[in-house]
Amino acid sequence: MPASPAQAIVGGTESARAYSFMGSFQPSYPAPPRPDGHGCGVEVLAPQWVMTAGHCAGKNPTNAKVGVPRGWKVRVGALDTTSGGEVAEVDHYYRLATSHDDGGFWGRDVALMHLRTPVRAKPVRIASTTPSDRTPVRIMGWGMTCGDFTNAACFPTRLREADTVVQPSSACPSSAVGELCIGSPDGSVAASNMDSGGPALVREGGRWAVAGVVSGPDESGKTLYTDVTRHADWINGIISGGNVPPDDQIPNVEGAADLGNCVGSVVRTPASRPQDPALLLTNGHCVQGQRPAPGAALVDQPADREAPIADRQGYPQTTVHANRLVYATMTGTDIALYRLDKTYAQLKDEGAKVFRLTSTRVRTGDPLTMAYTGGRFACTAEAVVTHLREGGYQQDGSIRYATSEDCTPSHGNSGSPLLAPDGATVVGIHNTHNDAGEQCTDDNPCEVGPDGAVTSVQGRGYGQQVYTIGACLTKGSKLDLSRKGCTLTGAKPRPGRRSGRPQ
Structure with a gap:
């Protein structure tokens, strides 16, 4: 079962009133595919702490367990994802587990997020014990009411809720230890996509308490919730300050360009000038559309491709647009060069990493x-x-x-x-x-x-x-396959030299 958002409240109704502790997690990166920016549910546990699913806080570029996000906020205590309540910025996240942990991910899909400023919302407490089978629970969220991501009507901005029960674990075939099986027997009442992190609430002492958070769908149509009562010590240790894990050592990924199916990097040669359009380097097999044929190259073709350029933590420092495929081949080497809509000077002003392109070959042992x-x-x-x-x-x-x-x-x-x-x-x-x-x-x-x-x-x-590329480039980020020293596939023959590469 992949660590992806679960399915919103199916079979529920719009809430008649707001819950002070209920909130909407709205990250700007990666931006959710809906106009209101809602991505997951959260619950206020303390004035500067909210809880959600671990995979919701896993939406950071390097899959870090503990770290500092960029552009994350929550709206709490509102019925609507777009207005009301209080809005606060998230300045830290703590995930109990990642999918790569030896201890496993399922049943541990929970996270805490620290708010830069406290909210006035009345918190909800963690339930005192795991709810038994058939315990009544209330579920809620702003998840999708239908499965069409192109249909705005599938993204409710008003909070929805439903009353259902905890089912025996045997009723959810894909459940793991530490997960609650929740929903109607036929799946007609359950959580939905973008309800992840939302609560399963039980009544204790006449008040609501949170027993679980949405982790993912079960094949039966019901929903799997992480049983947060099992992790109360971890939660309280962080909130109290008594046992706060250190930040992960996040690798420096500055300059990596996300092409969706591939990676790229902005490169310059000794001939590049600040006013020249910047060039982005990737593989020839990463081009959009038809790949270059064996023995051939694609030269000076239209392109329409966007790529965010990462900062040190992997968040977009800036975004570039490739408007021309300068060159691509998979013969002799496997490279593609795109011309961008920004100059090297513009990228420098925007703080984007630009790499030098070598003119010497890699050797054994490097x-x-x-x-x-x-x-x-x-x-x-x-x-x-x-x-x-x-x-x-x-x-x-x-x-x-x-x-x-x-x-x-x-x-x-x-x-x-x-x-x-x-x-x-x-x-x-x-x-x-x-x-x-x-x-x-x-x-x-x-x-x-x-x-x-x-x-x-x-x-x-x-x-x-890639040491052969520079010899084929001139000022203005132009390609000249007839230049002296240019040996890329498609280079113009010179006396005594063959062009291309053998197959």
Whole structure:
């Protein structure tokens, strides 16, 4: 079951009055896909503390467990997500677990968020014990009332609620230890998408108490709630200040450009001037539309692509728009260059990281840092292989990474820059790894030695040299394949030299 938002209140009705402790979590990054900005539910536990689901606070770029967010706020004590109540900025988050914890994630999907300023809302307390089967509960939230993300009517701005019961764990086949199974037997009353973090309320001493927070849907149609009563010591330890975990050491991901399916980086050459349009480097196989054919290159084509450029923590420092595909090939190397709508001077003014593009090749033993939008890998060039073949393409002088727990790129890391120890120079670009140990097929690159011997090892990762790019670029971020020293695929032949690369 993925750590994604659960399904809003199905089978409920609009609340007649506001609950002082109930709130809407509204992060600006990543922005929820709805006009009101609502992403998850929260509950006020103390004047500067709210509780939500762990995966809601997991919407930080590096999947950190404890850290400082950017652009997060909550609106509490309101019926409507767009008005009323109190609005406060979130300045810290604490997640009990991440999906990578050895202790497991399910049943521990809970988080606390600290508010920069206190709110006057009356808090709700944690229930004293796990509610037994058939216990009446009230659920509420602003989640989706239908499944069409393009239909604004599916996103209610008014709080909805429903009364239901705790079901036996056996009624939720996908439930884990520490989760409550909640909803009507047929699933007609349950939580919904963007109700995540919302409460399951029980009555104790004539007052509401929160027993659980929405974690995710069950295959039965009911909803799985994290039983927060099991984590009262963790919650109280943080709120009281007696046991506050330290911030995670967040890797510096400055300059990584998020292309959705790939990663990129803004690069400049010695010929680049401040007034020149900036260039973004990624893989040739990351281009939109038709990939360049074996033995060929795409040159000077229209483009329409946006990419946020990350700050040190991975939040967008600025956003650029690629309006031209300057060059792309998957032969000889696997690169693509986009021309952006901003100059190098503009990006400098906006605080965006711009890397230098190397003019020297990576050699065996060179240390490399692979920068991607969610973190960094520490890699070493184990070898520079003669040829790398994959799915009908061949690259030359490819960089094989040494096998290491610190260097485990996967799908989605394509296009990530390989940085020199100075952290400012792009010396290569990640492009592939062998998934299944097959030879020379898609996602299974093979090495071809000088003697023609073919080897293929499952799990091996590879990057491409980029030192040849600068020789083909001129002032104004223009490509000139006829320049002396330009050897990229498609370069104009000169006497005594062949163009392109062998297949």
